[in-house]
Amino acid sequence: MKLAIMGAGAVGSSVAELAAEYDHEVVALADSNSAAVDAAGLTVESALERKQADGIVGDDDPQDALDSEYDVLVEATPTTLDDAQPGFGHVRTALERDRHVVLANKGPVAERYADVRALESESGGSVLFEATVGGAMPVLSTIDGFGADNITAARGVLNGTANFILSRMAAEGLDYEHVLAEAQDLGVAEADPTFDVEGIDAALKCVILANVLAQGEREFTLDDADIEGISDLPGSALDLAHEDGQTIRLIGEVTDDGVRVGPRLVAEHSAVAPTGTRNIVQFETKHAGRLNVSGRGAGGPETATAVLADVDRLPPL
Numbered sequence: 477m478k479l480a481i482m483g484a485g486a487v488g489s490s491v492a493e494l495a496a497e498y499d500h501e502v503v504a505l506a507d508s509n510s511a512a513v514d515a516a517g518l519t520v521e522s523a524l525e526r527k528q529a530d531g532i533v534g535d536d537d538p539q540d541a542l543d544s545e546y547d548v549l550v551e552a553t554p555t556t557l558d559d560a561q562p563g564f565g566h567v568r569t570a571l572e573r574d575r576h577v578v579l580a581n582k583g584p585v586a587e588r589y590a591d592v593r594a595l596e597s598e599s600g601g602s603v604l605f606e607a608t609v610g611g612a613m614p615v616l617s618t619i620d621g622f623g624a625d626n627i628t629a630a631r632g633v634l635n636g637t638a639n640f641i642l643s644r645m646a647a648e649g650l651d652y653e654h655v656l657a658e659a660q661d662l663g664v665a666e667a668d669p670t671f672d673v674e675g676i677d678a679a680l681k682c683v684i685l686a687n688v689l690a691q692g693e694r695e696f697t698l699d700d701a702d703i704e705g706i707s708d709l710p711g712s713a714l715d716l717a718h719e720d721g722q723t724i725r726l727i728g729e730v731t732d733d734g735v736r737v738g739p740r741l742v743a744e745h746s747a748v749a750p751t752g753t754r755n756i757v758q759f760e761t762k763h764a765g766r767l768n769v770s771g772r773g774a775g776g777p778e779t780a781t782a783v784l785a786d787v788d789r790l791p792p793l
C-alpha cells in the first residue's frame with residue numbers, strides 16, 4: 477500500500493521507518509508546517525534527518541501530502557479535543573477521496589465517532605484505529621475477534637506515562653515532577669503531558685472502547701467521562717497503600733454505568749498493577765470470564781506496529 481503519513485512525531489516517524497519492513501511504501505510524510513512528497517516513494521531516512529537538522533521534513537506543504545496519491549492516510553498528528561481538528565479534517569479529506577484511513581490520533585474517534593462513521597459509510601475507504609487504544613496491544617482487534625456483544629465491561633491501565641510515574645514514585649520514593657520528566661525523556665508522554673497525568677488520555681481511550689463496544693447504539697465523547705487524574709496524589713498515599721499490600725494505579729473503566737477514570741487502590745503485584753509504561757485491559761465477557769490483554773501501551777515503534785497491523789487488515793481499494 478502507498479502511505480501518506482500526517483504527523484512526524486514519535487509515532488508518525490516510526491511508521492515511516494517501519495513501513496518498508498511491512499512491504500508498504502511511504503509517498504508522503506508531513507509535520508505541522510512542512511512535507512516531503514514523492515510519488516515514487518520517499519527516502520524516509522533523508523526526510524527524518526532533515527527534520528532533526530532543519531526542523532522540516534521537506535520542501536513541500538502539508539496540503540501537498542493530503543493531495544498526494546496514497547492508498548492509506550495514516551493520521552498521527554497530536555490528539556486534540558472537541559472538534560478534533562486538524563486530524564478530523566484529514567480523515568474527511570481522505571474518505572471523500574475514497575481512500576483508507578488508519579488513525580493513531582485519538583481525537584476523531586473519541587470526540588467525533590459518529591461523524592467519522594458517517595463519512596466512512598459514504599466512502600470507498602475504511603477507517604481503522606487499533607493504535608488509538610493501548611499502543612502495541614491488540615485491544616480493538618480482540619473485541620472484533622471476540623464479538624462486542626459478548627463483552628460486558630472493560631477495565632484497566634491505559635496510560636503508560638501515569639503508570640510509569642506511579643510505579644516509580646512507589647518503588648523509588650521519587651517526587652512527581654522528577655518522574656514526569658523521566659517519562660517525557662522516554663518519549664511516551666503526550667505532547668501535552670497534562671493529558672497523561674490528568675487522566676484525559678486514559679479517558680479518551682476508554683471513550684473509544686465505549687464507542688466500539690456500543691456498536692453505534694450510543695455515541696460517547698469525553699464529556700461523558702468521569703475523570704480524575706494523579707497530579708494531586710501525594711507520595712504518602714502510595715506509602716499508606718503499601719502498608720496494606722496495595723498500591724495505586726490510574727484505572728479506566730467502561731461499564732453499563734458509563735466511562736470512569738481515576739486513581740484506585742489495587743493489590744500490589746496484581747494484573748492491574750503493571751510496572752513502568754506497561755498497560756493492561758481486562759474484558760469481562762458474558763460466557764468466558766475475564767480476558768486480559770497486556771503489553772506496551774505507548775511508544776513510537778510500539779504504536780507504529782498497531783498502525784501497520786491495521787494497514788495490513790485493509791482491503792485493496
Ligand code: HSE
Pocket residue numbers: 634635636637638664665666672677773774775
Ligand atoms: N501518552 C500515552 C501514554 C501514549 O503515556 O500512554 C499514547 O496514548
